[in-house]
Amino acid sequence: MQYWLMKSEPDVFSIDDLARLGTAPWDGVRNYQARNMLQRMEPGDLFLFYHSSCTPPGVAGIGRVVGAAYPDRTALDRASPYHDPRFTETKLPWKAVDVAHEETFxxxxxxxxxxxxxGLEELPLLRRGSRLSVMPVSTGEWEVIVLAARQK
Incomplete structure (x- = not known):
């Protein structure tokens, strides 16, 4: 099993939204490095659900990956904020994964x-200039963050 951190703006999709839905697609990722991370995810992997672009930003809970990455079709949906007219059915570079709610802190x-x-000195999230929306988290980093979040 691998551990991840995935960012979402809570006014777009929050941990509470995922809890209410139970499972949902994690789509709309439009960065090639983050897309590559989604492709590496496997069912059963856990992720820290991070609320970004809000005050304050932070880790809100835990989610679980429930399926392998698949083409993100929001690029084809004219009504989606992620629509991109450059892409077609046969040319879809972006990926999505289905996720489930595990825990809200x-x-x-x-x-x-x-x-x-x-213990978080190497966490990519804390590096200057790190703007990735999907990133790996080591087992040690995971343990530090989850322990601290559950003690609040």
Missing amino acids: PQLLSLSALRNLP
């Missing part, structure tokens, strides 16, 4: 709190 573990936790 009692409180958001904020980005500032993450910066103060020992």
Whole structure:
């Protein structure tokens, strides 16, 4: 099993939305490096659900990958904010994965709190200029973050 961190703006899709739905597609990723991470995901992998572009940003809970990556068809949907007229049925470079809700933390573990936790010095999220929406998390980093989030 692998661990991940996936970012979403809570006014677009939040941990509460995932909890209400139970399962949902994680789509709309429009960065090649993040897309490659989605392709590496396997059913059963766990991810930290990170609320971004909000005040404060932080880890809101845990989700589980329930299926292998597949073509993200939102690029073809004219009504989608992720529509891109350059793509066709035979040319879909973006990927999506289906995810399920596992746990909502009692409180958001904020980005500032993450910066103060020992053991996260190499976490890609905390590196200057890191804007990836999907990134790997080591087992040690996962344990530090989940323990801190559950103690809130």
